[in-house]
Amino acid sequence: MVHFLVVTEDVLQSLDQLGTIQNQVLRGREQRVELIRTTVPRPSNDASTSAGVRTVVVDNADRFHAGRPAGNYGPPACLFNRALGLLDYRLRPLDDDISEPAPPILMRMVHQLMTTAARSYSSEDDRGTYGIVPHAINADDPPFVVVEVKNEAGPEGDASLQAGLSYTHIVTAPQFKALRRQSNYPVILCGFTGNLLEISVAIYTDGMYCDLLFSERLHLGFHSAKNVLRLSRALTATRKAIADLTAFYAQLKAVPGAPPQASIAHLFPSPLKIPSYTGFVPSLTFTHRLTRSGEAVLLAASEGERRSGIYLATMPWRSSNIDEETTAPSSPRDTHTDSVEVVVKFTERYHPEAHRILAAEHLAPALHVCVPVCGDLFMVVMERVHGEMAWEAADRQELLPYRIYEDIKRAIALLHSHDLVFGDLRTPNIMVVPGGSGLDDGPRGMLVDFDWVGTHGRGRYPASLDEGLPDWATSSIQRDGIMDKAHDVAMLGQFKEQCHQA
Structure with a gap:
């Protein structure tokens, strides 16, 4: 006797073998x-x-x-x-x-x-x-x-x-x-x-x-x-x-019906460079969204996750325009697929030169490319570095190692030597990265957000800046105000209080 079982697509999708x-x-x-x-x-x-x-x-x-x-x-x-x-x-x-x-x-x-x-x-x-x-x-x-x-x-x-x-x-x-x-x-x-x-x-x-x-x-x-x-x-x-x-x-x-294998590519961006841009554009495969704390998710489940313009993606290693020596120890290449995992950020303003200056000294993740895309935005593709944000330690009421402060102080000094102001030196923009295995290879500090960077005395802060936040209390930063190196110095002093003393 032959039995026929008729099932719907919904039933098929619920079977374990299709439970990808x-x-x-x-x-x-x-x-x-x-x-x-x-x-x-x-x-x-x-x-x-x-x-x-x-x-x-x-x-x-x-x-x-x-x-x-x-x-x-x-x-x-x-x-x-x-x-x-x-x-x-x-x-x-x-x-x-x-x-x-x-x-x-x-x-x-x-x-x-x-x-x-x-x-x-x-x-x-x-x-x-x-x-x-x-x-x-x-x-x-x-x-x-x-x-x-x-x-x-x-x-x-x-x-x-x-x-x-x-x-x-x-x-x-x-x-x-x-x-x-x-x-x-x-x-x-x-x-x-x-x-x-x-x-x-x-x-x-x-x-x-x-x-x-x-x-x-x-x-x-x-x-x-x-x-x-x-x-x-x-x-x-x-x-x-x-x-x-x-x-x-x-x-x-x-294309008859749905793809043979379920694809979620349409849940992620498909950015298009502006027609006048002739520079390098990497081939990207988006895999996840990134939350404020660095958690990878597939579908946004909260207002904060929905507003995030940061994603995880992979790209062929041959598409990278940085050397392996420039990358951090915590971001190895996937040797099995010859691809590299990257962070992709969409933002209305960015300072790629400031990013590259610090990346060359391992004070920021390596920058692959910054592409102007349709939507009046920049698509920033950078190395994915594993670690935690400085604010997470503050949430646990823990002090950070003094070396983190030293690294951030060195990063700010390096930017100032190029007449640049970082501008937004708050803990969500400071990353704590695990070091290597040597005796002197403890956690290191990195800056990870270069949206606000501007020239000293000429650049301006965003008009949408919320000057009511306590972060700006000692720095005299204002909406659309002129950027000054003294602002970085004041905020660096605030950050020092969140670190162990020397």
Whole structure:
């Protein structure tokens, strides 16, 4: 007698032989999908009032990530898909001279759109009669352009927020389960509220992440020619992104079903260098996210983990542009795969020269490369050094070895000799690295964050600096203030108190 057992894909995925880490992550991600689909409000019915908006941004803050509250965001969506990255890149220089002009026919249509948008309408449907169609998605399968229209700003709701909610309910729909296993479902969102046009991009990893790229009142006025040209350029960039996404989804369709082996590559960035950069770009395979304490995770489970722009990756050793002698003893090459594990950080500002100066003296991890990528960010690829952050010892109420202070003091002196100010000499940026096996090879200190470094007397601190923190109490550091070597000296004195005395 022959017995046939019919099982679903879900049952197969639960079997031990398919219980790889990748499959476990994808199953966990799918388990959240139904929760998100049933708890995140739908756009028009539940998010058109103040109470409804609060339900979205407060009650669902761990599922819907669009920048509200202030800490509810992740790395920019444009890092996760190249079409979105290029859209971000093309939308930035709209007021500069661009070699490729917008087509005249598009400029005529844009002029008409701006005139139409400036009128007042009795309802959204009435506005649609004149060409601004409410609640539209593109006809492609899957849809990857979502448009929401609100007749006027006020009690009817926020069009961009509702576009994000519409996307959330599209991406979590049961018919797109296979697509979720293959991609992070990148989309373009357009919100029309009165004569305000907003263009955003979004992806889905452990939840929906959305970033606003363009926001403009469609106003002609005395600068009508300039305003028409600016919007024409923005819509030209958007049309190119739609073409890029069309090609992206066509390529996904060409692959029958899910990959033979579960892949989680789409949960990680796929950064694109800016077109003008001609330097070295390593081949990276992202493997994990890194938390503030250096813990490797696959899916973010807290606000702090979601906001982190730091990852673990591997790259072929032949792609490295540093010598083995430059690396720390705690970061050996994987001789079995001829690859090297690296830390990849995405940040809006960085000082690679300061990093290299200290790395040459083993006072910082070796720097492989610092690449400008789409999203107005730098991708910093550095050696992975094993150790712990200085703040972890403080949490245990332990003093650090005096040698750590000596190393950090030497690092600051070296930067000052090049007329550079480190700027952010707090314990989260100081690493304690195990030494070698010799009698004099105890723990060593390293600096690991060069985001704030600037030239003495000319560089400025970030405008977002929180001067209320006790860390700045004795250093006179201020928002957007001029950087001074004396600030480093004052903070070095504070750090000395956290170390044993000589």
